[in-house]
Amino acid sequence: MYAQMIKSEASTDDPEKLKEFQAKIDANIKVEPRDWMPEGYRKTLIRQIGQHAHSEIVGQLPEGNWITRAPTLERKMILLAKVQDEAGHGLYLYAAAETLGVSRDDLTEQLLNGKMKYSSIFNYPTLNWADIGAVGWLVDGAAIMNQVPLQRTSYGPYSRAMIRVCKEESFHQRQGYDIMMKMAQGTDAQKKMAQDALNRLWYPSLMMFGPSDAESVHSTQNMAWKIKMNTNDELRQKFVDQTVPQAKYLGLTIPDEHLTWNEEKGGHDYSDPDWSEFFDVLKGNGPCNVDRLEARNKAWDDGAWVRDGLMAHAEKKKAQVAAE
Amino acid sequence: MSKEWPLWEIFIRGQHGLSHRHVGSLHAPDAEMAIKNARDVYTRRNEGVSIWVVEANNISASSPSEKGPLYEPSESKIYRHPTFFDIPDEVGHM
Numbered sequence: 001m002y003a004q005m006i007k008s009e010a011s012t013d014d015p016e017k018l019k020e021f022q023a024k025i026d027a028n029i030k031v032e033p034r035d036w037m038p039e040g041y042r043k044t045l046i047r048q049i050g051q052h053a054h055s056e057i058v059g060q061l062p063e064g065n066w067i068t069r070a071p072t073l074e075r076k077m078i079l080l081a082k083v084q085d086e087a088g089h090g091l092y093l094y095a096a097a098e099t100l101g102v103s104r105d106d107l108t109e110q111l112l113n114g115k116m117k118y119s120s121i122f123n124y125p126t127l128n129w130a131d132i133g134a135v136g137w138l139v140d141g142a143a144i145m146n147q148v149p150l151q152r153t154s155y156g157p158y159s160r161a162m163i164r165v166c167k168e169e170s171f172h173q174r175q176g177y178d179i180m181m182k183m184a185q186g187t188d189a190q191k192k193m194a195q196d197a198l199n200r201l202w203y204p205s206l207m208m209f210g211p212s213d214a215e216s217v218h219s220t221q222n223m224a225w226k227i228k229m230n231t232n233d234e235l236r237q238k239f240v241d242q243t244v245p246q247a248k249y250l251g252l253t254i255p256d257e258h259l260t261w262n263e264e265k266g267g268h269d270y271s272d273p274d275w276s277e278f279f280d281v282l283k284g285n286g287p288c289n290v291d292r293l294e295a296r297n298k299a300w301d302d303g304a305w306v307r308d309g310l311m312a313h314a315e316k317k318k319a320q321v322a323a324e
Numbered sequence: 325m326s327k328e329w330p331l332w333e334i335f336i337r338g339q340h341g342l343s344h345r346h347v348g349s350l351h352a353p354d355a356e357m358a359i360k361n362a363r364d365v366y367t368r369r370n371e372g373v374s375i376w377v378v379e380a381n382n383i384s385a386s387s388p389s390e391k392g393p394l395y396e397p398s399e400s401k402i403y404r405h406p407t408f409f410d411i412p413d414e415v416g417h418m
Contacts (some may be wrong), residue, residue, distance in 0.1 A: 033389045081368075089363045095349045097332070104351060105328045164348070205330075307353075311327055314354035 002055040004210040008221040009040035030156040033099040053093035062126040092161040123286030134197035136176015138205040149229035184250040203273035209236040211255035328406035331380040332358040
């Protein structure tokens with residue numbers, strides 16, 4: 001998911017207070033920034049929301065790559081609007097994380113020095129225009145699976161950010177599917193490109209949900225705190241079941257020979273992605289890890305004089321007003 | 325290391341006739357830039373007709389620990405609501 005494998009922090013707080021806190025969460029009362037919360041809850045949320053925010057920002061790179069090469073002016077404007085949305089999503093999430101007492105620059109620095117992660121999916125390249133369709137359809141589709149339930153998460157600012165994000169996200173998935181429809185109904189060469197994009201992005205999309213965590217202690221704690229709403233397997237299953245008919249409509253084949261409908265469980269059986277590849281990408285060895293971090297570092301360093309200049313101007317103006 | 329831009333809280337009037345509502349926050353060097361950024365981030369889909377920005381450290385807030393003394397007294401004063409009073413039907417709409 002946009003936030004993968006979030007470890008929960010152990011809490012060393014007063015057990016009475018912890019009990020009260022859990023009762024509040026069980027009663028679906030939102031936790032707000034200035035309310036008492038366990039240290040573990042705070043730290044886990046910072047890690048999760050921060051990672052989610054970083055994913056939105058780094059996620060602009062594979063798509064931004066195609067803004068200048070979109071096939072028509074309309075497609076270019078649509079893609080531009082989508083990439084702009086992603087910047088907004090990053091902002092909403094950073095702002096939610098800041099309410100937990102971490103600074104924006106702190107979070108940025110931890111992304112830039114590799115201490116904090118972003119979703120594994122953005123370490124894969126977008127090689128051609130069909131990939132932009134597949135990213136919107138599959139990657140945003142997978143993100144929606146996770147973000148819709150997170151609208152009900154226990155932390156107020158995170159929940160409100162998710163509500164805003166979800167309102168905008170379905171435009172993203174539809175624009176992706178629209179590209180896929182055009183390609184799939186196009187020439188043989190275009191159809192081949194669409195199939196090739198699906199072949200390459202299918203398993204990385206399944207990886208977005210993270211490995212099975214049904215047995216994980218962290219997952220259990222995070223679900224009790226309602227900062228994780230479903231297990232990774234539940235969400236992945238939902239994603240597969242939703243995507244299979246969409247692929248069928250396009251006349252494309254999901255690259256999984258074991259994919260079959262299982263009447264008994266009321267869902268599809270499917271093959272797991274190669275988890276060793278997933279862990280390798282997380283470690284920094286994906287096709288684009290180095291490029292992505294370099295691009296973010298360059299943007300931050302090259303923009304420093306603008307940030308400093310605007311701040312100096314604002315301070316000078318303030319001093320002038322004070323002197324008058 | 326540069327100095328971080330201050331944090332601003334953003335309020336948007338959704339439609340004519342409604343009051344401004346808090347929609348989120350952002351960083352900006354000054355009020356003018358805060359309004360420009362708020363326009364880019366929070367009004368991309370006809371969400372508003374007017375923007376207020378307030379630097380976050382200028383906001384004073386009530387404390388969560390005062391919830392009881394501040395808001396509980398109003399719970400016991402149900403006569404403040406019109407439905408507390410039974411008015412006979414024959415009186416007509418009131």
